[in-house]
Amino acid sequence: MNFTIITKSPEETKKLGKEIGKLVKPGDLLAFYGELGAGKTCFIQGISEGLEVKDYVTSPSFTIINEYQGKIPLYHFDVFRVSNIEEIIELGYEEYFYGEGLTVIEWAEKIESLLPKDHLKIEIKFKTSYERKISFIPQGNKFNLFWEDLIRIENFRNRYLH
């Protein structure tokens, strides 16, 4: 099922990402949608903390993909600058999307046709300057129960469900 969470600050967005980072499994793919400044990279920095990545995750707009080592590998795509889907095909995207790590993609709408059937769509929208409305929209069946996994986490319940 779909679910939506409101975060009140970039810090909260990052913490939400951290909880998600603890839940994901090898081979998972998270597709991020949201305009410039929405907080996609911020969310993913949180995920990297949840995955215990030691490096600091920065925006990969110029390199399209950055790889990090954590509990499982993190493949961070930012396809903002991609104007032709072939650029992603040339990067050998299958090895990442269907690989042994977590793939996260910023500006997923630009390469939608390449996304696997099963993935978690995450949409971040501006509410105010600091607040964000973050919607989780499972695609395929794999993430149908993700919400249930999430509410089992105490931190998550305390912070986001009142």
Added chain:
Amino acid sequence: MGVETSCDETAVAMVEDGKKIISNIVASQIKVHQKYGGVVPEIASRQHMECIIPVIDKALSESGKKLSDLSGIAVTYGPGLVGSLLVGLSVAKAIAYAQNIPLIGVNHLEAHIYANFLEHKGIKTPLICLIVSGGHTSLVYIKDFRKYKLLGQTKDDAAGEVFDKIAKVLDLDYPGGPIIEQLAKEGNSSLIKFPRPLLNDGSYDFSFSGLKTAVIYYIKELKEKNKIIPVKDILSSFQQAVVDVLVEKTLRAALEFKTKQIVLAGGVAANNSLRKKIKEKASLLNIRVFYPSISLCTDNAAMVASAGYYKLKENKKSSLDLDVVSRLTLV
């Protein structure tokens, strides 16, 4: 010869003794793609493949030299796009092998620093270098030539990247730097108080993501209320915020490390507002500031050749199995 294909530009240059540029070709300046029916290939690596040989030919013919005149070939092996880097590196290896000359792998960031040595005599270590471009924002302490200490870097977006993204939001051209600079000239830089992230946190790290969001949200709110968007004032105030942070941190580093010189490197070093402000403030502290001329701030191969020359003098050659490194750091 220097070869640079780390991002969008296919560039080849001929440099003598590490300082004298005899030819300096950047593909976007010559219309190589006209040969292909005016189609501009969108795929960076394919564009490099199509351009690299004509650009080498042009660099050679403008210099009046032949491949057999080369004493070495320097090439960027990172950081950058893997597919793009591979084109330059493969060609450089082939030339090195065929001509039996040394191959020198050069770090793109180090090359940006060397752009300064192409034009300025009198740069002395120790110095502080601010590398600021579309892909990087780093403060580096250079104790001695080729001895680098990374003091801090961006924790999210690079400064140049934020210029590009703000330009995109306002439907301006890519890259955003030059057009924003031009429009900002006619704006009021103190009209809007945008945040200056990490300005006083005591570190040498940068963060531009919050500033980016503040600017975008400011525009978004005006749009939603159907108000007129004062583009020039917004851009001027935004640019001022970026410049303030860059200048403040760079000067603080120079004071802490007691260096009397600062060098700027990278595409954003072409920004006149940054150049002017840092020069003004540094002169009050008796610190000299150097920066390359505009054409050597942005990606070029002369800087690669220069860095390669100095590495070769130290006998730092690369083997022919050198590989590209996408996320190469300076230290």
